[in-house]
Amino acid sequence: MMNSNRRAIALFGGTFDPVHFGHLRMALELRQALGFDEMRLLPSHQPGHRNRPGVSAVHRRNMLGLALEGCAELQLDERELKRSGPTYTVDTLEELRGELGEEASISFCMGLDSLLTLPSWHRWDRLLQLAHLVVVIRPGWQLPSDGEVADILRRHSGEIRDLHTESRGRLVVREQTLLPISATNIRQLIASGQSPRYLLPAAVLQYIDDHQLYRQAALRGDSNDD
Ligand code: ATP
DSSP: OOOTTOOEEEEEEEOOTTOOHHHHHHHHHHHHHHTOSEEEEEEOSSBTTSOOOSSOHHHHHHHHHHHHTTOTTEEEOOHHHHSOSOBOHHHHHHHHHHHHOSSSEEEEEEEHHHHHHGGGSTTHHHHHHHOEEEEEEOTTOOOOSSSHHHHHHHHHBOOTTHHHHOSSOOEEEEEOOOOSOOHHHHHHHHHTTOOOTTSSOHHHHHHHHHTTTTTTHHHHOTTOOO
């Protein structure tokens, strides 16, 4: 049963519109602290449970590519961008499970805000049959103590070591400080003519400038058409 050599792959999903140092530090710290063999950033095409992102999939992918240049610890997984139609995490995990095999440990990382919406995700009860969930909470924040999410927490609660000895089915809570950076704030800064420098990699900012991204979009909110 115990297989300490199980390969452990983690996914960190988001719109990355644009990618910033909050995302990058979070992904790197998770990889290091939880001992994953791989940490993949997984940009979503058109998340079912969020408004549409501000710029096209190609721009978001290109910005992630620039942010990850020369970083051996983080990878880019483009599968959701390549799929047409809505992106469901469960489909992504089914596909990955098929590719990586039954033995691999797969962890899907999310913030507490995402965990709280879990019961509304497409086929959410299947997620833990395919992967572990790693939930990041800010220090001092409370997990829900009753309701559906509290039940999931109770039934699946696990430790970091479980991510290496089991292939799926555990929910691990990880307390971690978040840099106070959000993509919404970056889009608003640019739209109002201010600089978001030092909140995101210089190469990403250069790309945004070169392509004149976010100049108007943020003022209209997230729900504008591409
Ligand atoms: P937006 O402001 O458009 O909602 P965002 O900056 O929150 O964007 P997302 O692409 O929605 O970024 O988030 C991707 C993932 O990164 C989510 O799991 C989210 O919880 C996490 N995340 C967002 N901001 C930070 C941050 N400052 N530090 C660590 N993780 C973050």
